[in-house]
Amino acid sequence: MSKTNAMAVALLTFLFFCAFPLRAGYxxxxxxxxxxxxxxxFTIPATVGATTDWAAVSEMLYSLETNGVTGSYIDTQIGGGxxxxxxxxxxxxxxxxxxxxxxxxxGCLPETTTPPYIMQLPANxxxxxxxxxxxxxxxxxxxxxxxxxxxxxxxxxxxxxxxxAPVATVRAMYYSGASNQPYITPCIIDVPAVVRLDDLPSANxxxxxxxxxxxxxxxxxxxxxxxxxxxxxxSSYGSHDTAVGTINxxxxxxxxxxxxxxxxxxxxxxxxxxxxxxxxxxxxxxxIPLNVAYYVDAPSQVTLGDVESALTLVVxxx
Numbered sequence: 001m002s003k004t005n006a007m008a009v010a011l012l013t014f015l016f017f018c019a020f021p022l023r024a025g026y027x028x029x030x031x032x033x034x035x036x037x038x039x040x041x042f043t044i045p046a047t048v049g050a051t052t053d054w055a056a057v058s059e060m061l062y063s064l065e066t067n068g069v070t071g072s073y074i075d076t077q078i079g080g081g082x083x084x085x086x087x088x089x090x091x092x093x094x095x096x097x098x099x100x101x102x103x104x105x106x107g108c109l110p111e112t113t114t115p116p117y118i119m120q121l122p123a124n125x126x127x128x129x130x131x132x133x134x135x136x137x138x139x140x141x142x143x144x145x146x147x148x149x150x151x152x153x154x155x156x157x158x159x160x161x162x163x164x165a166p167v168a169t170v171r172a173m174y175y176s177g178a179s180n181q182p183y184i185t186p187c188i189i190d191v192p193a194v195v196r197l198d199d200l201p202s203a204n205x206x207x208x209x210x211x212x213x214x215x216x217x218x219x220x221x222x223x224x225x226x227x228x229x230x231x232x233x234x235s236s237y238g239s240h241d242t243a244v245g246t247i248n249x250x251x252x253x254x255x256x257x258x259x260x261x262x263x264x265x266x267x268x269x270x271x272x273x274x275x276x277x278x279x280x281x282x283x284x285x286x287x288i289p290l291n292v293a294y295y296v297d298a299p300s301q302v303t304l305g306d307v308e309s310a311l312t313l314v315v316x317x318x
Contacts, residue, residue: 025066025125027074027159030172033060036179037136037152043183044096044225045140052138054101059131060157060174064108066125071162074109074132076102076117076174079154087114088139089153093225095145095283096182098152099137106130132157134174138182145224146282152178184226184317187219187286191313195292200257205299209260212293217313224283227318230274231288233261236310245269246295247309254305260295261311274316288313 035057042052078100081090088097101113108127109119119132134155152175159170198211222229235247245268246258261269269275279286296302 025064025121025127026072026161027062027121027170028065029063030157030159030170031061032172033058034173034176036177037175038180039138039150039152039178039182040180041183042138043185044138044145044223048140048143050140051099054135054137056133056135057175059105059133060172061129061131062159062170063129064121064125064127066128070123072121073160074102074117074119074121075158075160076100076115076134077156077158078115079156082115083141088141090141091153092151093146093148095140095142095224096150097139097141099139100155101135101137103133103135104130105133136175144282144284147224147226147228147280149181149227150178150225182225184223185221186317187222187229187315189313189315190216190218190220192216197292197294200294202302202304205296205302207296207299209262209293209295212262212265212291215290215292217288217290218285219277219288219315220285222280222284222286223317229277229280229286230316230318231277232274232314232316233269233271233290234312234314235271236312239271240295242271244295245271247271247311250308250310253307253309254303256296256298256302257307258295258297259307259309260293262291262293263289265291 038055038057041055045051078089082088083090083097088099090097099113100117101111102117102119103111104119106127108125108130109121112119154173155175157172157174161168192215195213195215197213200211204210237248237250240246240248240258245261247261249258263269277286277288
C-alpha cells in the first residue's frame with residue numbers, strides 16, 4: 001500500500017467513527033391526558049397587558065424509539081382565536097386572554113412559547129422518554145373586563161413522525177375546560193361612617209316612615225369575569241320587622257322608634273334577602289340604593305331621647 005492510499009483509508013475510518021454516535025428517533029406513545037385548567041391560582045391582572053405567573057396542572061408522558069429516523073416533532077393545536085400579538089389566545093371573556101409555554105421536563109425537546117409551538121426532536125437525542133408540561137398564564141386585554149366566567153380553549157398535542165417511522169402521528173388532548181374561576185378581588189366599599197337624620201319633634205311623630213334621607217353607598221374597582229354581585233344589610237342589634245325593613249336601635253335609645261331601610265322612597269328592603277346589583281355588567285364602579293328613615297309603630301309608645309343603630313353591608317360575588 002502506498003503512502004497516499006494509507007492516508008485515505010485513515011481519513012475514511014475517522015469519518016465513519018464520527019457519524020456513528022448520531023442517533024434520531026420517533027415517538028411511540030403519548031399519554032392520553034385530559035385535565036381541566038385550575039384558574040383559582042390566578043387573579044386577573046390589574047392593568048392592560050399585564051400577566052399572571054405561569055401555572056401548570058399536570059405533565060404528559062411520552063416515549064421514544066431511537067432508530068435513525070429524523071424529522072419527528074410535536075406541534076400543538078389551540079381551539080379558538082388568537083389576538084393580534086400572535087401569542088395570546090382569546091377566552092370567552094373579552095377582557096382576558098391566555099398564553100402558553102411548552103417545556104420538556106428532561107430537556108429532550110426545546111422550550112417554546114410561540115404558536116404553533118413546534119418542539120423538534122434533535123437528531124442526536126439519547127432520550128427514550130420524558131414528559132411535556134404545558135404552562136399557561138392569563139393576560140388582561142382591556143381596561144373593561146365584562147361580566148361572565150372565563151372559559152379556556154382546548155389544547156391538543158400532536159406527535160408527528162416522518163421518514164419511515166411505524167406510527168405517523170399520535171394525538172393526545174391536554175387541557176379541556178376549566179374547573180374553577182380566577183380569584184376575585186372584591187370591590188372597595190365606600191359608605192359614610194355616620195348617618196344623621198334630622199331631629200324628630202314630637203309633633204311630627206306618626207305611624208310609618210318619617211324624615212327619610214338618602215345615603216350614598218358606592219362600590220368601586222369592582223371585578224369583572226363574574227356573573228353578578230349581590231348584597232345584604234344586617235343590623236348589629238337585630239331586626240324589628242324584616243318584612244318592612246325595620247331594625248332595632250341600640251340599647252338605651254328612645255323607646256318606640258326604629259330605623260327603616262329602603263331601596264327607594266316607596267320600596268323597603270327585606271332584611272333577610274340578598275339583592276342583586278341589577279346594573280352590574282363587568283369591572284367598574286357601582287352604587288347601591290339606600291334610604292334611611294325613622295319608623296314608628298305606635299306614637300303613644302315613643303319616649304324622648306337619642307336613637308342609634310349600626311349596619312353591616314355584606315357583598316357576595318358570584
